[in-house]
Amino acid sequence: MRFWRAVGSTRQGNSMELRAEIIAVGDELVSGQRLDTNSQWLSRALADAGGRVVRHTTVGDDLQANIDALRSAAARVDLIVCTGGLGPTQDDLTREAIAAAFDAPLELHQPSLEHIQSLFARRGRSMPPRNRLQAMLPRGSLPIDNPHGSAPGIDLSTTVDGRSVRIVALPGVPAEMREMWSCTVGPKILPQLLSSNLRQFFHVVKVFGIGESDVEARLPGLFERGRDPTVGITVSRATITLRIASWARDETEFRQKAAATLQQIHQALGDLVFGCGEMELEDRVAADLVRVGWRMVALEIGASSWVGDWLQAATGRLEVPTLEGGRSPFAGSLAFARRADAVSWLRTDRDEADSAVLPTPSATAAAEPQTQVSELVELAELAAKRFAADVALVIDGYPSEREMVAATSPFPVRYALWVGGGQVVDQRQLGGHPDVLGPRIAKVGLDLVRRAITDRHPTMV
Numbered sequence: 001m002r003f004w005r006a007v008g009s010t011r012q013g014n015s016m017e018l019r020a021e022i023i024a025v026g027d028e029l030v031s032g033q034r035l036d037t038n039s040q041w042l043s044r045a046l047a048d049a050g051g052r053v054v055r056h057t058t059v060g061d062d063l064q065a066n067i068d069a070l071r072s073a074a075a076r077v078d079l080i081v082c083t084g085g086l087g088p089t090q091d092d093l094t095r096e097a098i099a100a101a102f103d104a105p106l107e108l109h110q111p112s113l114e115h116i117q118s119l120f121a122r123r124g125r126s127m128p129p130r131n132r133l134q135a136m137l138p139r140g141s142l143p144i145d146n147p148h149g150s151a152p153g154i155d156l157s158t159t160v161d162g163r164s165v166r167i168v169a170l171p172g173v174p175a176e177m178r179e180m181w182s183c184t185v186g187p188k189i190l191p192q193l194l195s196s197n198l199r200q201f202f203h204v205v206k207v208f209g210i211g212e213s214d215v216e217a218r219l220p221g222l223f224e225r226g227r228d229p230t231v232g233i234t235v236s237r238a239t240i241t242l243r244i245a246s247w248a249r250d251e252t253e254f255r256q257k258a259a260a261t262l263q264q265i266h267q268a269l270g271d272l273v274f275g276c277g278e279m280e281l282e283d284r285v286a287a288d289l290v291r292v293g294w295r296m297v298a299l300e301i302g303a304s305s306w307v308g309d310w311l312q313a314a315t316g317r318l319e320v321p322t323l324e325g326g327r328s329p330f331a332g333s334l335a336f337a338r339r340a341d342a343v344s345w346l347r348t349d350r351d352e353a354d355s356a357v358l359p360t361p362s363a364t365a366a367a368e369p370q371t372q373v374s375e376l377v378e379l380a381e382l383a384a385k386r387f388a389a390d391v392a393l394v395i396d397g398y399p400s401e402r403e404m405v406a407a408t409s410p411f412p413v414r415y416a417l418w419v420g421g422g423q424v425v426d427q428r429q430l431g432g433h434p435d436v437l438g439p440r441i442a443k444v445g446l447d448l449v450r451r452a453i454t455d456r457h458p459t460m461v
Contacts, residue, residue: 018193020051021073023059023066025084025094026172030060038083038177049186050194051079061085066097070167074101074160079193081185084172086151088130094169095136095154102158102167104138112143112152119150144168144184149176155189166193200247201254205265206275207240208447215240218268222261229258237439238432239281274450281446282310286318288453289329294390294420296449298333299383301342302398306442308333331387339396346382376416377423384418391452392418395445404434413441419452 022042028034036058043053054077059069066085073080085094099106113135120127134151137143144153154169168185170177207215212235216223222231229246244261248254266273275284289296298307315321315330323329336342376394384392397413404411410431417424426448430441 018051018079019077020046020053020079020081021055021057021077022046022053023057023069023073023080023082024172025059025061025066025082027060027091029058029084038172038174041174041178042081042083042181045181045186046079046081049190050199051190061091061093063093063097063100066093067101070097070101074158074165074167078163078165080165080167082154082167082169083177086134086153086169086171088128088133088150092133095133095138098141098154098156098167098169099138102138102156104140104156104158106136107139108132109135109137109143109152112137115152116150141167144170144180146171146176146180147183148179149173151176153180153184199249200245201251201258203244203254203258203262204277205242205244205262205273206277206279206281207242207269207272208238208274208281208443209272210240210269212240215242215269219264222264229254229261231261237436238443271451271454274447280310280314281443281450282307282314283317285446285449285453286311286314286329288450288457289391290318290320290323292453292457293323294453295323295327295329295331295388296391296393297331297383297387297389298445299342299379299392299394300333300335300398300442301337301339301394301396303337303400303403304398304438304441305333305335306438307393307395307445308335310442310446331389334383342379346379346386376414377418377425380416380418380423390420391449393445393449395441398438398441401434404437407431411437413444415445415448417445417448417452419456424448424452 022039024036024039026034029036036056039056039058043056046053055073057069057073059065070080070082082094082098085092085097095106098104113132116131116134117127120131131150137152137154138156140158141154141156144155146152149171151171153171154167156167156169158165158167166189168189170180170185210218212233215233219231221227223233229244232243232245234241234243242265244258246254246257248257274281285296296311298311300307311330311333315328318329321328334342334345336345376396380392380394383394384390394416395413396415397411399407399411410429413428413430415424415426415428417426426444428444430437430444432440
């Protein structure tokens with residue numbers, strides 16, 4: 001897979017870039033009743049085309065607020081992309097706001113009116129008088145064709161304090177907005193604004209098993225502003241992402257610029273680095289299982305069960321999702337609220353000899369929660385046999401949400417790993433925010449699997 005990602009040029013010469021702001025309009029957005037996914041989509045589309053989005057603004061259905069937002073954005077960016085507020089009702093104010101903000105009175109655009117009328121005619125209806133408003137465009141602007149909706153977009157070029165500013169307004173309906181972007185804004189409008197042979201390239205490094213501050217301590221100077229390439233650091237559910245970025249003429253030049261930075265990262269972090277690009281820890285484990293021809297089963301005990309769902313999804317993302325013979329590398333997963341339930345279920349195995357190695361359910365229940373991790377290995381071994389798996393991971397200790405909220409100290413979590421006749425046992429004291437703790441517990445288990453595979457197949461590193 002290729003993890004070097006380039007986006008289009010945003011620099012003119014070596015100093016200028018196309019700076020953009022997205023303004024999303026609607027009371028339903030500012031009230032929190034609806035999530036603004038349009039701005040997210042537009043940001044990615046602009047980055048892929050070569051723009052740099054410097055701000056998202058969300059504004060309600062208030063005329064003066066819209067005018068203020070437009071004028072404020074025009075003072076700091078080269079391109080404003082508005083989404084929403086182009087409908088025919090009284091609370092659709094984007095046209096009026098653009099007209100007022102840039103002294104461009106609304107005028108009837110006859111071809112747009114005819115398009116709207118024909119749209120209603122094809123549906124066997126007469127156009128309501130209110131829809132005439134949608135054919136009113138700010139003076140000097142051009143319509144952006146909307147093949148499937150009644151609201152044409154707006155493309156206005158203006159000057160603010162001696163600078164050229166482009167305003168593009170699109171409907172809030174996601175399907176219409178995306179088609180209008182793909183058919184008109186992306187291929188026809190943006191090329192007029194982008195004029196350089198430089199492109200921005202990215203390379204992403206994924207890290208697990210260390211804290212953000214510890215990463216910074218091991219990589220002094222790497223995150224300083226003004227450095228080329230730049231390195232950004234973010235954390236999501238215990239996974240650290242390092243994002244290397246620089247401007248270059250082509251991928252070869254970017255690789256040369258990023259080589260020393262990548263070497264520094266790998267030397268400092270070693271096997272804490274598990275992947276790059278969009279890869280998650282479960283993707284790395286699934287890929288490693290395919291490479292060594294192994295199957296894995298997961299058994300999770302407690303109030304959550306993350307590993308099973310993750311590995312199922314990761315297997316589906318693999319380029320080659322099956323082993324020899326068409327078998328899946330993920331054999332399946334089991335989830336139990338209590339350890340005693342897991343023991344009882346596994347003891348129903350048809351092979352009585354297998355179940356004999358397990359403690360009785362009553363003994364298990366009596367031993368909780370002080371049960372030794374070594375006993376979990378017996379569960380792992382039997383699960384591996386039942387599922388015909390080469391690897392079995394047992395995680396014992398997912399706390400409930402109530403327990404996490406009330407916690408004053410970390411939780412003991414026990415891990416057992418059965419790998420082709422060998423075993424790995426571990427116990428951790430894990431804590432954190434309730435939104436992070438469950439995924440962290442699961443990722444520690446997946447990381448044990450990753451390291452066990454690497455230990456047995458060191459050439460994969």
